[in-house]
Amino acid sequence: MVSHPAYAVTAELDVSVETRDGIELATDVYRPADPETGEPIDEPRPALLDRTPYGKRGRMERHGQWYAKRGYVVAIQDCRGRFDSGGEYYIFVDEPEDGYDTVEWLAGQEYCDGQVGTFGTSYGAWVQTALATQDPPHLEAMFVNQGAANGREATFRHNGAFELRWLCWALTLGGGFAQRALEDTDVQQRLANVDVRAVLENGPVLPGQSPLRHIPDYEEWAFDIMTRGGANDELWQEPGVNFAAYYDEMADVPTVYSGAWYDSYTKATCDNFEALAERKESDHYLLMGPWTHGWNTYPLPSWNKSYSGELEFGEQALRDYQETRLRFFDHYLRGEDTWNDQPPVQYFQMGTGDGSRTRDGRLFHGGEWRSSEEWPLAETERRTYYVHEDGRLSTDEPTVEGSSTTYRFDPRDPVPTIGGNCSSYITYEQRDEPILEYPLSERKMEDITGRGGFDQRTRPDTLGADEPYGPLEERTDVLVYRTQPLEEDLAIAGPIRVRVYGSTDATDTDFTAKLIDEHPPSEEFPNGAAINISDSICRGRFRGYRDEPDFLEPGAIYEFEMEPYPTANVFRAGHRVRLDISSSNYPRYDVNHNTGGPLYGDRESQVATNTVHHDAEYATHVELPVQPR
The missing domain is CATH 3.40.50.1820 (Alpha/Beta hydrolase fold, catalytic domain)
Structure with missing residues (x-):
């Protein structure tokens, strides 16, 4: 007791x-x-x-x-x-x-x-x-x-990309209650006036020009984690990181x-x-x-x-x-x-x-x-589902030669984040009252991305989305691969792995993967629902969890390894298992400008022509941790 x-x-x-x-x-x-x-x-x-x-x-x-x-x-x-x-x-x-x-x-x-x-x-x-x-x-x-x-592999940074939640945190719960902000109401008022959504949409921010310039020690560490990517950098070997x-x-x-x-x-x-x-x-x-x-x-x-x-x-x-x-x-x-x-x-x-x-x-x-008794679970079957040129996701390995799908990735129009494994993507409510009348500790926090499982369609409060709102799968830069409706329940529990065989005409780019439980239409949900289960990203220059950047040769085919976060989910009979592949998930991750420039802060950008390969030699796939019936 x-x-x-x-x-x-x-x-x-x-x-x-x-x-x-x-x-x-x-x-x-x-x-x-x-x-x-x-x-x-x-x-x-x-x-x-x-x-x-x-x-x-x-x-x-x-x-x-x-x-x-x-x-x-x-x-x-x-x-x-x-x-x-x-x-x-x-x-x-x-x-x-x-x-x-x-x-x-x-x-x-x-x-x-x-x-x-x-x-x-x-x-x-x-x-x-x-x-x-x-x-x-x-x-x-x-x-x-x-x-x-x-912190470098999947917290501050994620497989080469930066988790923008830390910039959001620095501008809100971090910087808003920094000691200098607590001691100087003018500094705290400046941070309270920051709409983080606007900062993200107008980004990237620059040192000395960001709202964090009023608290220089916070600006220092924020830019360190945004711009320092190599594993041999002493920051990423710190026992606290x-x-x-x-x-x-x-x-x-x-x-x-x-x-x-x-x-x-x-x-x-x-x-x-x-x-x-x-x-x-x-x-x-x-x-x-x-x-x-x-x-x-x-x-x-x-x-x-x-x-x-x-x-x-x-x-x-x-x-x-x-x-x-x-x-x-x-x-x-x-x-x-x-x-x-x-x-x-x-x-x-x-x-x-x-x-x-x-x-x-x-x-x-x-x-x-x-x-x-253990994790990963002892009786797990690592089942591989391959993507095919006709949009199928199947356990059948591709047999065709030279099959691929190409799309344009424009960094100025990234795929919006709709829920998922998000935290600290927040901003303070904007108020007319000054800090002395309405303290920061009493102000509401507004969520920017949502967190958890969401039907993957944009809505008026989706950052970066424009009318007409609708399913992410309708975007030309999102490739969708789905199984046939399942004949029986499929239970997964454990780590997930994705291998995208990709090429690009840029010197650096990203590939993303999102695992989705696709619910069929019903009387209560006439359009069905595409529920996000897990996602990940891979920045080209750090593919394969490289310690140091290694830029891409345009046109060459590379393996982009990703580990969407572990999960435990049953895909019910009649549902489909779906894998979405793209090159951005914003603002969950910062957007690659495709130039090969600095990891963060690049003011130049270019549209990349990215290709996903799905043939006998380069078989893009997802590996699921299937559990016994």
């Missing part, structure tokens, strides 16, 4: 934790207290650490109280250079050592029994894995929700890697579990739901929502986030029998719903929880 709220709470705010280089990190400490006297209990207790760039008060304060009432010491800390902590902010680079120093400081306090667990989501997950690369002696357990693995390079040195402690099929960290979450469960002796767990990025604000009892974008999964998708973490820590830090029956892998198999329309207009995609 999990711990109950048996205690009062006492808090010591803005405690200074000094790091090895003398920087003071502001930390709030919540402790269990006697319900009658309100005095902190004498008995040392396990401590939980949550490090955040978003301010340690408000929601985080309630967060600390929740666990302290259940007998834990809870430390919530502002990361270096954020809010009340000292030092200069450069995203993630200082987090390994700062985290290590905080864990050891916390373990040495008289109210801690020497055991420290960590938790946190998104940025709070990054910093956990960052400190784990340093192997703090008193780190005993981690619950890592939606965090990174290798590339955890995969430090797996062998990482702390060996019980860990949960939790995530979601429509999260921006889906691949990283699965990669971390797969690599570390094999390397480490301690218990490791993978928990993947059908959700998008983040989790519901306390005190709501559900783990995220029962829907993602336009898809509804039903109440069976809900999980109690706080209770799940509590069961984990009660077991590994307090010796309770609260986690004994937890399988190593739990995942939500999407797609078993009937496709009906729910009361709020969503498509009922449904699903159910399943478990396994």
